[in-house]
Amino acid sequence: MTDVDLDNHRAHADVTDELVDDVRSGLTAERKWLPPKWFYDAEGSALFERITALPEYYPTRSEREVLAARAADVARITGAHTLVELGSGSSEKTRLLLDALTGHGTLEEFVPLDVSESALAEATAAISADYPKLEVRGVVGDFTQHLDRLPGGQPRVVAFLGGTIGNFLPAERAAFLRSVREVLEEGEWLLLGTDLVKDVGMLERAYDDSAGVTAAFNRNVLRVINTRLGADFDPDAFEHVAHWDAANEWVEMRLRARLRQTVEIPGAGLTVEFAEGEHIRTEVSAKFRPGGVEAELGAAGFGLERWWTDSQQRFGVSLARSVRG
Numbered sequence: 001m002t003d004v005d006l007d008n009h010r011a012h013a014d015v016t017d018e019l020v021d022d023v024r025s026g027l028t029a030e031r032k033w034l035p036p037k038w039f040y041d042a043e044g045s046a047l048f049e050r051i052t053a054l055p056e057y058y059p060t061r062s063e064r065e066v067l068a069a070r071a072a073d074v075a076r077i078t079g080a081h082t083l084v085e086l087g088s089g090s091s092e093k094t095r096l097l098l099d100a101l102t103g104h105g106t107l108e109e110f111v112p113l114d115v116s117e118s119a120l121a122e123a124t125a126a127i128s129a130d131y132p133k134l135e136v137r138g139v140v141g142d143f144t145q146h147l148d149r150l151p152g153g154q155p156r157v158v159a160f161l162g163g164t165i166g167n168f169l170p171a172e173r174a175a176f177l178r179s180v181r182e183v184l185e186e187g188e189w190l191l192l193g194t195d196l197v198k199d200v201g202m203l204e205r206a207y208d209d210s211a212g213v214t215a216a217f218n219r220n221v222l223r224v225i226n227t228r229l230g231a232d233f234d235p236d237a238f239e240h241v242a243h244w245d246a247a248n249e250w251v252e253m254r255l256r257a258r259l260r261q262t263v264e265i266p267g268a269g270l271t272v273e274f275a276e277g278e279h280i281r282t283e284v285s286a287k288f289r290p291g292g293v294e295a296e297l298g299a300a301g302f303g304l305e306r307w308w309t310d311s312q313q314r315f316g317v318s319l320a321r322s323v324r325g
Contacts, residue, residue, distance in 0.1 A: 223235055
């Protein structure tokens with residue numbers, strides 16, 4: 001593979017400080033929680049790639065179907081010179097956009113941003129080798145903190161795919177969409193993937209697969225804390241739980257303590273007590289309705305230009321243009 005330079009805005013010390021802050025805040029709360037970004041070390045990224053191929057996990061296939069059918073439309077409508085992908089992971093689906101945009105003759109640069117340096121390095125090297133005329137500039141960063149560091153010539157299209165927008169709580173989601181709008185010039189673009197409200201059984205199976213891959217992914221957050229902060233979590237002492245919250249219209253992933261236990265986290269200066277059956281919320285994954293997506297985009301300063309779904313209407317992809325503030 002071709003070597004690609006990465007712009008790294010997440011120094012090891014800064015990452016550790018972020019983790020310490022999140023662990024202290026989340027595990028001392030009355031209802032314990034941890035942010036989902038800490039799933040994604042090298043092992044967590046590999047587990048998530050396995051999840052996307054599971055029979056129960058429809059979002060990746062559904063979104064890929066939309067992109068395969070509509071990537072040429074994205075290229076024609078946007079005429080983008082730069083494709084920015086937030087939370088790129090392996091960037092596999094983005095190749096559909098890269099093919100369409102390079103085929104359209106406008107694309108000059110690809111800028112993937114991801115918190116996982118290892119996953120990003122592998123993906124950018126592969127893409128640079130496969131698209132030798134394209135400038136590839138990987139950015140190691142957190143898309144809630146480092147959007148202002150993104151390079152690229154205008155017009156840009158920012159792709160935020162996979163339904164990851166659903167991992168934000170509503171207020172966080174609104175703030176994030178506004179932050180994306182703030183770094184774009186008027187007339188630039190956001191391509192957003194949103195998983196849609198559907199049958200509860202299908203939703204819960206997608207987050208609790210029969211092979212146990214999602215359970216391993218969920219527990220990986222504990223292994224990350226063990227590795228980075230010297231904690232003594234026994235991941236097998238926690239059970240994976242996926243629950244549909246009808247009031248909030250999101251799937252909530254949790255880790256439930258199988259027994260009463262005490263965990264030492266030296267790197268955070270914490271001793272944490274868990275009652276038997278106590279939960280740690282590790283992720284919410286909100287599901288959307290088309291009107292709600294349009295309203296949230298509008299509130300953030302985007303005008304919806306196109307709305308596409310897969311053939312079974314499981315997953316929505318919206319193309320929105322930044323409008324005058």
